[in-house]
Amino acid sequence: MKKIIILSICGCLLSSCSLDLQPENGLTYSNSFNTEKELNATTTSILYYVNTVVGSNYVLSTAGMKADEVLDAKQLREWNPRTVVSSEYSWKGLYDLIFEANLLLDNIDKTKDLSTNRRNYHVGQAEFALGLSYFLLAQRYGEAIITENSTEIKPYSLSPQSDVLNTAIEHAKKALEILPTWDKLTDLNGAAITDRQTASKGTAAALLAQVYAWKGSVTELYKLQGNAKDDYQKSIDYATLLIEGKVGTYRLCSSPEELCTYLSNEKTPNPEAIFSLLFDKTRSEFVVSPNEVAQNFVSWPVREDQTLADLPSSSTYQLHTSTVESLFPDATDQRLQAFFYQWGTSHEVDGTDYALMYKFRKAIMDADQYSASGKTYRTVDADYVYWRLADIYLLRAECYQKLGNEANAIADLNVIRSRAGALSYPSTYDTEGLKKAIFLEREKEFVGENDARYADIIRNGYVKEELQGKFKLLSNQDIQGGALFLPLPKDAWQDKDGHIINNQLRQKPYWQAYN
Template identity: 40%
Template sequence: MKKILYIFLLSGLLSSCDDLLDVEPETLLSFDNYFKTELDLESTLYSIQGFINDKLLAHATQEEAGEFRDYEAYESVSSIRLWNTEAITKSIGSDWSNIYGIVYMANVMLDNISKAEVQVSPDRIQFYKAQAYFAKGLSYYILGMKWGEVPITRNSTSAEPYGKKPVLEVLDTAISNATRAYKVLPVQSEVKDRLGNVIKSKQFGSKGSACALLANLYAWKGSIIDLQGLEGDAKDCYMKAIQYCSELIEGNEVGSYRLVRDPERLCELFSDINQENPEAIFEFTLDMQSKYVSSPYLFASAYLNIDGKGTDAKVAQTTIDKLYESQDKRVSSFVTPGVNMWGEPDGYATLNKWRTGVWAQSDPNNPYSKTMTAVSTNFAYWRLSGIYLLRAECNAKLDAQSSEAIGDLNEIRGIAGATLYPNGPGDDMGLQYAVFKERQRELYIEGHRWYDIVRNGMWYINNELYQGDDGKFKTMTLEDVRKGAIFLPIFDSAFTMNSLLVQNQYWLEALNQ
């Protein structure tokens, strides 16, 4: 990605982000002499992208609670995985201000872009609008998944506090913005900067990434309607999710994406930022031009032991043996047997999906000053194999014996050399469960498992989340879920600036016990 341009936004516009939704937008800055040229618009767009790259998924509380982990270096992580009230409420991972920073910057773009219409062509005006809509849609999607009921801001200038909106209204806001982006954005190969150069980063909005956003939005919305018993048409949501998944799979008008039909080759692509991964639809891009290179969002960082870096999280070999069949090609590519300092097996499986580090040495005369500052990868947050399995999940929910779902499931299993449905391990529990387990195998340690569990319903929440060595995970009731147990509490600082905010009911009751 081109080096992020902050210009005055870094010191002015962004300095107010901690107070945004909390909720009081910055109103002191004057944009009278800005947003006149395309350079102004492009600079703002790169600032939005900088925040998406660095802040959108910076806190991974639910991801930590949902993924496999048989060893962790920090006790606080164990408490989070057990969904401990005190650990969750004190975690900075429940602070949403940076995400609202993205919403605010997108609103600034939309509120002021008309000033550039004299000097900037109509098609480029539409391009920048669509990028802002994509950023807003993406932000409200994450807010709706992580917090459920949240405020929805009107624009960048309104100074009044905002109360929370119901989760379906939040998701509909995300859908509305994503749809606007989808209708206008070009396919990935036609996403261009102001000079006409193709922007190779897949972090920017494209028709394909907007399509993937809509597929995931509708799948999540339908699942929340089903899970919480809300008013709405879950079946229609699943059908829309299937429609958008199909557009990506068939590649008719949203861009050209294709499956990587070799797990080893997939890992090589994960580990080489100079090669385009044809399966990646939306990525968090590593900026190697930055003076201080650090990893973009990569939940798996804690599990990686690149060149002896050491790891904070481990998965037992027995967990891998239960998850994968012995002939599954993903096993030898995704993990390697762990060893102790004497080279003997230590009982853990070392994550090997991402294999290259970015290193810095503060003292050239001291080899021990060499540290790994980043994982050398453009992290593929949405990729085509996940879209196949999302379509399979939605089809399975509509029809327990769906031939379409079986076809998508077996497409992914076939690439891995795994036993085809209905004869694989766990297949006797039904098609929906088989698809759920396949997403675990294919998207292993990519940070999606918590959300997969929630989308599939109460049985999964109470049987697939981490139980701890003593089995003390707090089993959730349907009433707990309806009160917001699957969502994060609102962070304390948000109440300072916004008198209309009310804490999530589940966490309010938990804190008062």
């Protein structure tokens, strides 16, 4: 029981005292780590938390979403400070994941008869989880707590964003060094692991490419200590490992239509997917896909409980046909036909012509005797492909452009355009330069699919161009004061009853007046 008491106290200092960390598979923290089976219980917990917390990013995702209509989120989209502060967000899940990873690293030496390969597998999952957690904390909160291990009991203070990012890099490099490529991953019983959620060498390389691209950008934006050009080059280096197949074999789908087929079939690993969050339908009868974005874009006809007339209120996010036409001025782009249902056919309701997202074509419908259709929409039936190869090509293009290597940036950009059957850069539609063309290509490629757009906007300095409301009014002082990050969550320093549990923390300057 002593270990459980330590966990609760330590957890209180990191997030909230109302801790319910037991995954749904019934694992506890009293295992002894004597055997690999016992060790694997903690590895399974790490994978559980990766699955359940990484995709939870509604506030920033909604603020940056390419959408014309967002149900019940107008003030959030306007970045109304009091709305943002009162929104439901927390970093507790990420610190639960950090605790699990540290727990494994602190105890793995107790495991007997563990081969080097099996040790590397388990340590690699923990190191990747730590790297990913600290990266997401830096992206979403800027400053964050860096914990020492799973047992140190003390109030932690915030560390600067640069330190949080360096910590993410340190762990991701360790994962890259010891993990095998995805095709060589095996489980406790020696069976091949075919999913793309379990960390591999390629997953770690993708994380490093993302972290360095972000680090270079915020070093410039926030005038942090460091060398942005070096960071961009390192992002390019890790992206190149993926593109050249040196850390695992990945390939672009042959067409947008093939991509959508894979996105809508979670049983078949997407050859383009590098890191995915699995949709485990067996977990419970109420479980939903980890992909909140896809789930919130799905409407008629994928939803069988609705008709065309229901469109104005059928989903959280909606796009108008005019917006999609503006985003895809090149009518030869095959993504128009693949990503949107019956593109070219009017879907007008109350004077508005809607573009219907069709990347994800399967939904889970539950029986509902009170519904007119006899069914209720629960979720999209799909994994969350968090990073795929097209992302890496366009991220590398972005970094090449920032380093002034336009030839290589254009080459990467045109790989993705060629796959879509679109006009090569430069075309008559490319009127805003290469940097904006790469940004817009990411919009086209990932529309309705992931939560990356807000981070894309921040990395490229397009806050006042691409966001709305108070974003357009932010001063440099506001930005330096943390206005583009989430406020420090309340459960970071107080428990559910409002008692202070960490007096070392201070709210970001921009958000202090609204706290």
